[in-house]
Amino acid sequence: MALKVELKPGEKLIVGSCVITNSDQRTRLFIEGKAPILREKDILSAATADTPGKAIYLAIQIMYVEGNVDKLTKSYFELINEMVRAAPSTLPYVDAINNEILTGDLYKALRAAKKLIEYEGELLGNATSGGTRLSKDRATNGESQRS
Numbered sequence: 001m002a003l004k005v006e007l008k009p010g011e012k013l014i015v016g017s018c019v020i021t022n023s024d025q026r027t028r029l030f031i032e033g034k035a036p037i038l039r040e041k042d043i044l045s046a047a048t049a050d051t052p053g054k055a056i057y058l059a060i061q062i063m064y065v066e067g068n069v070d071k072l073t074k075s076y077f078e079l080i081n082e083m084v085r086a087a088p089s090t091l092p093y094v095d096a097i098n099n100e101i102l103t104g105d106l107y108k109a110l111r112a113a114k115k116l117i118e119y120e121g122e123l124l125g126n127a128t129s130g131g132t133r134l135s136k137d138r139a140t141n142g143e144s145q146r147s
Contacts, residue, residue: 002030003037012040014065036065042110052083053090053120057113060097064106083116093119 007013007022007029014020016035031037038061049058059076063069080098083090093116100109 002032005029005031005037005039012043014038014043017065036067036107038065038110051117051120051124052079052086053113053117055079056083056097057110057117060101060106060109060113063101064110069101069106087120087123089123090116090119 005013005028007027009022009024009026011022012019013022013029015031015037044054044058044061046058049055056076056079059072059079063072063076080094084094093112096112097109097116100106100112
């Protein structure tokens, strides 16, 4: 079964080691075969990998696109170890990423790395606000306890 990808005007797509740029019209592609495929919204560059979580994502992205885990294993584990040392609460996210890499599913590892980036954003948001940001649920629960 072919993968159906719809591209917006001007949107980019990586298929294997090729970058495909759509023209000025919406396009639908059907892709058959095995090749790494990433939409523009899922692609990070070295310039946009500006947090530890994004650097981990970028390392996995390169492994996925190049089909070579061994090339970045050392760098990847250095990044992972730094992340867990700095924020031990990221360990479950890191474990999920590592499990996908070990089973050879780098695309799923990228999806797991996106969850790490989201969590990292929450941690950074809490750090910037001095740890006073509460989720809506926690704020609501606190108010009902006081009443």
